[in-house]
Amino acid sequence: GAVVSQHPSRVICKSGTSVKIECRSLDFQATTMFWYRQFPKQSLMLMATSNEGSKATYEQGVEKDKFLINHASLTLSTLTVTSAHPEDSSFYICSARAGLAGGLFYEQYFGPGTRLTVT
Amino acid sequence: GENVEQHPSTLSVQEGDSAVIKCTYSDSASNYFPWYKQELGKGPQLIIDIRSNVGEKKDQRIAVTLNKTAKHFSLHITETQPEDSAVYFCAAPYGGYQLTFGKGTKLSVIP
Numbered sequence: 001g002a003v004v005s006q007h008p009s010r011v012i013c014k015s016g017t018s019v020k021i022e023c024r025s026l027d028f029q030a031t032t033m034f035w036y037r038q039f040p041k042q043s044l045m046l047m048a049t050s051n052e053g054s055k056a057t058y059e060q061g062v063e064k065d066k067f068l069i070n071h072a073s074l075t076l077s078t079l080t081v082t083s084a085h086p087e088d089s090s091f092y093i094c095s096a097r098a099g100l101a102g103g104l105f106y107e108q109y110f111g112p113g114t115r116l117t118v119t
Numbered sequence: 120g121e122n123v124e125q126h127p128s129t130l131s132v133q134e135g136d137s138a139v140i141k142c143t144y145s146d147s148a149s150n151y152f153p154w155y156k157q158e159l160g161k162g163p164q165l166i167i168d169i170r171s172n173v174g175e176k177k178d179q180r181i182a183v184t185l186n187k188t189a190k191h192f193s194l195h196i197t198e199t200q201p202e203d204s205a206v207y208f209c210a211a212p213y214g215g216y217q218l219t220f221g222k223g224t225k226l227s228v229i230p
Contacts, residue, residue, distance in 0.1 A: 004162075
């Protein structure tokens, strides 16, 4: 099956610093990648959608200047949490979707997640 | 947008029994319905999905049924095993290729 990796799996950083999380599709080309945030015992909250070579589309309420997303290639997307604060501590998960943009291929494959703790 | 409701929020079954989780959706144009399994501290794993041109799909002990008229779909797990214990999420598409997720069902299989 399709494999998506994320790095790092865990990161602890100090308040005010920036953290970059990488998401890679290992065995397929991802036309679209998604970034989710998940709080304990809650569902997945979509933060943004990115298509390769385009600017990301952010969900309402998500600060695009704080959560910088870059989708530079068909296999790599990065999420940078800038000037992190304790309230940004969460489980961040990416997913990747194969298939043509606008096509009827909805399968999304998730990465293993990144646990971010801001002290 | 799409609204997905999932029930129950928690489910406990004895090992070997069956488990059923149900979801309803609001957008009658939706045509793809995946189920994900999430173990503690891990990302969700796609376990089965169904498209609107079929009413049922099976994969070993897992099956999904779809009722487009009633706008609901269900996950069925037979002969449950302790390793089936996890949180299960249903989802439905919106906006062309994004997914809206249900709130999740925590399944506990008691040995």
